[in-house]
Amino acid sequence: MQVSLPPNGGVVPARTGVWSAHQPHRRSDEVTAEAVTVVEIRGALLRLRRATGLPVAFGGLVESGRPQVRISELSGTATAALRSLAVSSGSGLGGKAVALARPCAVTDYSSSRHISHEYDIPVAAEGIRSVLAVPVVVRRRVRGVLYGALRSAQPLGDRALGAAVAVARDVEQTLILRDEAWELLTAGRGLLGDTGTPGGPETGAGTGAWEQVREAHAALRALAPRITDPVLRADLLAACGLLTAPRPAGGPALAPRELDVLSWVAAGATNAAVAERLGLRPETVKGYLRSAMRKLGAHTRGEAVTAARRAGLLP
Numbered sequence: 001m002q003v004s005l006p007p008n009g010g011v012v013p014a015r016t017g018v019w020s021a022h023q024p025h026r027r028s029d030e031v032t033a034e035a036v037t038v039v040e041i042r043g044a045l046l047r048l049r050r051a052t053g054l055p056v057a058f059g060g061l062v063e064s065g066r067p068q069v070r071i072s073e074l075s076g077t078a079t080a081a082l083r084s085l086a087v088s089s090g091s092g093l094g095g096k097a098v099a100l101a102r103p104c105a106v107t108d109y110s111s112s113r114h115i116s117h118e119y120d121i122p123v124a125a126e127g128i129r130s131v132l133a134v135p136v137v138v139r140r141r142v143r144g145v146l147y148g149a150l151r152s153a154q155p156l157g158d159r160a161l162g163a164a165v166a167v168a169r170d171v172e173q174t175l176i177l178r179d180e181a182w183e184l185l186t187a188g189r190g191l192l193g194d195t196g197t198p199g200g201p202e203t204g205a206g207t208g209a210w211e212q213v214r215e216a217h218a219a220l221r222a223l224a225p226r227i228t229d230p231v232l233r234a235d236l237l238a239a240c241g242l243l244t245a246p247r248p249a250g251g252p253a254l255a256p257r258e259l260d261v262l263s264w265v266a267a268g269a270t271n272a273a274v275a276e277r278l279g280l281r282p283e284t285v286k287g288y289l290r291s292a293m294r295k296l297g298a299h300t301r302g303e304a305v306t307a308a309r310r311a312g313l314l315p
Contacts, residue, residue, distance in 0.1 A: 038061065038072060038073065040171055040174055040175065041059050041060065041061065041072070041073050041136075041144055041146070041171070042073045042075075044059070044146055044167050044168070044170070044171045045057040045058065045059055045073055045074075045075040045146065046075055047167050047170070048075075048146055048148050048163070048164055048167045049075060049076060049148070051163035051164070051166065051167055052148050052159075052160040052163045052164055053160065054132075054148035054149060054150060054156075054160060054164075055076050055149075055150065055151065056075070056076040056077055056126070056128055056148070056149040056150070056151070057074075057075045057076055057146070057147060057148050057149070058071055058073060058074045058075065058077060058082050058147045058149075059071065059072075059073055059144060059145055059146040059147055060072040060073060060144060060145065061143060061144040062098065062142055062143055062144060062145075063086075067088060067089040067098075068086045068087055068088045068089060068095075069086070069087045069094055069095070069098060069144065069145045070084065070085075070086050070087075071083065071084065071085045071086075071087065071094075071147075072084065077126055078126065078127065079125055079126050079127075081121075081122040081123075081125035081126045082122050082123075082126055085119065085122055087119065087145070088118075090116075091116050091118045091119070092115055092116060092117070092118055092119045093105075093106055093109065093112075093115050093131055093132075093133045093147075094133045094145045094147060095116075096114075096115055096133070097133040097134065097135045097145055098135055098142050098145060101135055101137055101142055102135065103132065103133065103134040103135070103161060103164070103165055103168075104132070104133050105130075105131065105132035105133070105156050105161060106130065106131055107129075107130050107153055107154065107155050107156065108129050108130065108153035109123050109128065109129055109130070109131050110123070110124060110129070126149075127151050128149035128150065128151055129149075129150060129151060129152055129153040129154075130149060130150040130152065130153055130154055130155070130156050131147060131148070131149040131150075132147065132148050132149070132156050132160065132161055132164055133145050133146070133147050134146045134147075134148075134161075134164045134165055134167075134168040135168070136168050136171050136172055136175070137172060138172050138175045138176055138179065139176070139179070143172075143175060144171075146164060146167065146168050146171070148160065148164050177223060180219075180223060213315050214263075214266055214267050214314070214315050215267045217240055217244070217263055217314065217315050218260075218263035218264045218266070218267045218269075218277075220236050220237075220240050221237075221240055221256075221259065221260045221263050222260060222263075222264070222277055222278055223236065224236045224237055224240075244309075244312050244313065244314060244315045246312055247311060247312030247313070248311065248312065251311040251312065251313075252295050252296055252297075252307075252311050252313075253295070254292050254295060254296075254308070254313060255288075255291070257278075257288050258288045258289075258291055258292040258295070259292070259308075259313060259314075260278055260288075261274055261278070261285055261288040261289050261292065262289070262292050262304060262305065262308055262313075262314065263314060264277055264278070265289065265301055265304070265305060266305045266308070266309075266314050271285045271286055271289070289301065289304070292304055292308075296308060296311070
């Protein structure tokens with residue numbers, strides 16, 4: 001049974017999250033991260049159309065330092081009327097979703113009394129009537145909005161709204177992972193200092209800072225398998241390589257999971273802690289550790305870590 005939203009309205013219960021005007025100066029890595037996010041929004045629109053059955057979807061990101069969403073991605077549209085439209089927080093349906101940090105929907109956009117009507121002209125030009133807008137909220141901040149629409153004025157049921165919300169939640173989880181990756185990578189680079197190459201705590205940062213590099217390396221390796229984007233995953237693993245010393249020719253090689261386990265062991269984690277961080281059973285962790293020790297010619301955990309660092313496998 002499908003339960004319809006109230007005519008021209010229907011705001012689902014609030015979620016925690018507000019747009020934040022506090023934005024740091026944009027660096028090149030932030031611009032790159034935003035480009036990756038745009039690609040994620042583009043893919044999300046296709047998933048939204050499939051999940052909801054709505055023929056039209058569009059969306060975009062909240063612009064850095066501005067309380068507005070720039071609609072950059074269109075799917076199933078007949079015109080370019082909505083492209084590059086800047087939707088201010090609190091204005092129209094999407095702006096309401098940004099301001100309230102909650103999904104909103106209207107049955108007939110042009111006649112709805114629940115929203116303001118600054119964008120009626122481009123909406124009418126595209127020929128859409130029933131519209132839903134779902135914010136993408138990451139760490140209490142609205143990062144973007146996904147829209148779905150019909151070209152006829154009819155109630156959008158809970159099923160369609162729930163499916164759109166599920167797509168937005170998937171985007172949020174992806175962005176959380178990517179944010180963590182960028183933060184770890186940035187932290188690791190910063191701890192390496194101006195040389196950009198590790199050589200041990202005696203060559204640059206102090207011992208405490210060097211332990212942070214090792215923790216960042218372990219966290220990046222643990223995060224990489226959870227990244228679905230193959231390009232970003234490859235970049236993360238390449239970044240792990242930047243945190244280690246150059247590898248000598250003919251040195252030992254470890255399987256990815258063996259290196260994951262040894263990375264956390266090097267950071268001081270117990271087998272139980274490693275298992276929890278990597279989502280493995282403690283027995284599996286022990287198996288990977290034994291295999292790594294055998295390949296490195298080590299008899300203890302400490303010897304394995306030392307040998308891996310000499311081989312350029314660990315920072």
